Amino acid sequence: MERPRRELTFMRPSFDFLHQNHGFPDRAVVAEDNNMDDLDRGNSAIRELDLFSTKGNDVDCIKNESFTTTTTRFDSGTAAVNTGLNLLTTSSCGNSMTINQVEKPNRQLRELQVELKRLHHENSKLRGMLDQISKKYKDLHSQLFLAMQKQQQQSHLHQAQHQKNEQHGTSSGLIMCAQQQQKSIDPRPSAALDVNIDHSISEQEVSVSPSNNNTDEQGKQPASIDESIDQTSQTPKTHNKDEQIQDQVPFRKARVSVRARSQASLISDGCQWRKYGQKMAKGNPCPRAYYRCTMAGGCPVRKQVQRCAEDKGVLITTYEGNHNHPLPPTATAMANTTSAAAAMLLSGSLTSKDALQSSGFLPSMMPYPTTMATLSGSAPFPTITLDLTQTPNTIRGPPTPATFSLPLDGCPQLMGHPLYNIVPPKLAAMSMVPLGQRNPSSMVETVTAAIASDPNFTAALAAAISTIMGAPNGNTNEGSRFPGSPDQLPQSCTTFSTN
DNA sequence: CGTGTTTGACCTGCGC
């Protein structure tokens, strides 16, 4: 009995059944309405199940009613439970039935009640899981907010100290000290924490703590790094240049690769790009195009676009760097996530499965196969790949030996479901992203944004939602809220398109 | 004329 698989799909109709039956315990009920709101009324509905004790029907009367049981099929083959009770009163308290005829329906009723209690228990467990997930998400959100505040305070403090030091001509030593201090607090200065940073901040500071207006947690940017080095080199230093470069290089080289199925030559991610080169890459007949962001002068963000050699329908877009300018809403999802993904990649020993497991990022008991994201530690540059082209049944081999996937933990009912491509990173981000280092929603934002770039996405999403919600006429946008998800999918999910 | 693309040359890192 594969109970985990059917729990979610079963519990909603069960409550519908119970809910619809409210006040009409002697009628046959066929649950068709799958409104998720009924889920919230589940607890009370269970109590309403006792059909024969709440309406004054004593046992004697029950014995004198003939029961016709029907099987109500709630969900497309996922669960079928004998909950439809056709209570046809053929005689009122007559004595025409034998004891066996009377006890048989009684036994069925008892079984039914036991089954419903069991379902209630399962539903309670599921609700508990949902509550836990929601709580984790809220915790992470609040902690992120606190971290943002803390970082902002540090930035202001740093700025004030920098200005004071400049006035006294003794800036460098203390600046470096402050930078080191900041590093010790968070080895990857989070631009995401600079959301409201004062733009009067000095350029040097900006280069150390990029003033990305987005939740940009990668921090270091290629241009900013160079500027930082150049500028700091103009003042006495406690660190030599090589050490600084060495410190910065890993940040600079982190990349986020997005694989999406698209016939378009470029995924429209909300940013403006200028093509600055094209090369034939070895092992791929398709040329690789190089783009840089032109939304602001000196923006260090670049991306490479190349078709997959094995499947030319797959477009591989690789992002590098962080925007140093405000982004339109349509671009923030992708930008946020590439930054967050890069930050996750750069956060330390996240390049091997063992390291991930030991760090708690990847549960040692990963119960389900996953396909969404892979990290490559053996690639020339650390790269995280978000693969939006796969279905759970078409898992490819890992790109490199040192790769891993984000686990889908706790949502087995979504395995094999189209929405599986959306939910896993959300759950994974919520449950596994270390505190203060990553934006838990960023990963899913990128995933959803990239998925949305696929012209087939809307139809697939609608079908998925219809399956889960049981509302064939459901609005796609409304349906994009995964049942029980702590928050809804980003708005940008529906704004990305392919060119 | 301004902007974006194309494309060959050049630079850099890495392996042998």
Place this chain on the structure above:
DNA sequence: GCGCAGGTCAAACACG
């Protein structure tokens, strides 16, 4: 040191 491959530059070109 040499060759290779990835990445970038910049002049030439196309287009509105």
